[in-house]
Amino acid sequence: MLNRILKLAVCVVPAALIVGCATPKAPYDYTAFKAAKPRSIVVLPPLNNSPEVNAGNSFYAQVTYPLAEAGYYVLPVALVGETFKQNGLTSAAxxxxVDAKKLNEIFGADAAMYVTITNYGASYNVLNSVVLVTANAKLVDLKTGKLLWSGTASASNNEGGNSGGGGLIGALVAAAVKQIIASTTDASHPVAGVASARLLSAGTPNGMLYGPRSENYLKP
Structure with a gap:
């Protein structure tokens, strides 16, 4: 009986302490990814499902770095955006x-990265103001149209929690100040950079595989 109580207690502690009770995610199936062996990627302008109008541009400006670091040739986003504009396409949707094979004809890339932003910006409650950015992505083979990989990631400016003093009044003042800063500056932009790195960097659990320009390419 005591053992059963102890096991139950372990799984009902506060959320910050119950990681050990969570069911691990199943390993991603990279069969299609490894078979396709993409070398070059065109990143399409992100689909913005958040209320922030600048979310797409902010995230788009930061997506090539983690992919290039992972070992892929990534087409410059300015060139990609201008190419679509010249062809009358300005909406991310x-x-x-656009058909995958058509994208291959236009850009000559092996694969396309489709990004969707679901959260971007600050939310305010009584004791805190938090900037949150969440996005998901999928990598598609432009020759076959097959899905090679998909993932999601989030980042916020409050991941370390609020360790400041001052009690309730201090927390209220800190939250108000953070909200003012978030509303007068693009506080979400650096957070979007963190989310982008988490989403598209290689070598993370269930994340992107390393590309052919990386020294880690094809390593187990």
Missing amino acids: DIHA
């Missing part, structure tokens, strides 16, 4: 609807 319309661009995401």
